[in-house]
Amino acid sequence: MSRKTVEILGVNIDSMTFDGAVETAQGLLSTDGVSTIFTPNPEIIMCAKEDSLMKEILNSADICTADGIGVVYASKILKKPVPERVAGFDLVCALLERMAETKEGVFLFGAKPGVADVAKAKMEEKYPGINIVGTQHGYFSPEGEEDIVKKINESGAKLLLVCLGAPKQEKWIAKHKEKLNVNLAMGVGGTLDVFAGVAKRAPEIFVKLNLEWAYRILKNPSRLGRFAALPKFAFEVLKENTGKNYKQ
Numbered sequence: 001m002s003r004k005t006v007e008i009l010g011v012n013i014d015s016m017t018f019d020g021a022v023e024t025a026q027g028l029l030s031t032d033g034v035s036t037i038f039t040p041n042p043e044i045i046m047c048a049k050e051d052s053l054m055k056e057i058l059n060s061a062d063i064c065t066a067d068g069i070g071v072v073y074a075s076k077i078l079k080k081p082v083p084e085r086v087a088g089f090d091l092v093c094a095l096l097e098r099m100a101e102t103k104e105g106v107f108l109f110g111a112k113p114g115v116a117d118v119a120k121a122k123m124e125e126k127y128p129g130i131n132i133v134g135t136q137h138g139y140f141s142p143e144g145e146e147d148i149v150k151k152i153n154e155s156g157a158k159l160l161l162v163c164l165g166a167p168k169q170e171k172w173i174a175k176h177k178e179k180l181n182v183n184l185a186m187g188v189g190g191t192l193d194v195f196a197g198v199a200k201r202a203p204e205i206f207v208k209l210n211l212e213w214a215y216r217i218l219k220n221p222s223r224l225g226r227f228a229a230l231p232k233f234a235f236e237v238l239k240e241n242t243g244k245n246y247k248q
Helices: 016-026 042-050 051-061 069-077 088-102 113-127 142-155 168-179 193-198 204-209 212-219 221-247
Strands: 005-008 011-014 035-038 105-112 133-134 157-165 184-187
Touching: 005 069, 005 142, 005 157, 011 042, 016 035, 016 042, 035 168, 042 051, 042 069, 042 212, 042 221, 051 168, 069 221, 088 184, 088 193, 113 133, 113 193, 113 212, 133 142, 142 168, 157 168, 157 193, 168 184, 204 221
Parallel strands: 035 184, 105 133, 105 157, 157 184
Antiparallel strands: 005 011
């Protein structure tokens, strides 16, 4: 697969439209071996900047989409703009819609006990014909990981949605990639929580105005500390851009 990427603080982000990401992901579902898709936002990129293993895992992915308007703005600052934001949740929804027609199996892994089962029911309601072949909550011991891999493989799933939060989900996929029999594994954070109704996405007006982050803070002020990474991310991108221009 030919890729066009922009490097942001050492992480390669794919420069592709949403439709292009959906088509590529669908192609990976038909490709032998385990392909991976991750959806870095500024917080995840900052994590990778300080964690060499996380950076290596992200850069080994088949696709890394720009999940977060901050990543899109960063690409513009670096004068290699990505076409648009490609949110992990939206990408999952588009894939599920298509897989409802193909009947290919989907496995849901993550969130608190019971949440994946509720998400399964909601997905089956929203996408008639979708084939959810298994669920597994995200509370497990290291000793139980091999059993989870076995459960996933025995389900016959082609798509594995891992919703453990970053960087845990990316590292879990990388650790077990060689043992998995799925075609595509995606690290997609709170996707199951949203489907199950445990968490809510921002109203459409916030999404269109690229203000989802503001909505999250309004709904849950305790998240403010997490968004403190955004100014640091912006500063690091500006510093990197200045350094590149200076070298030129």
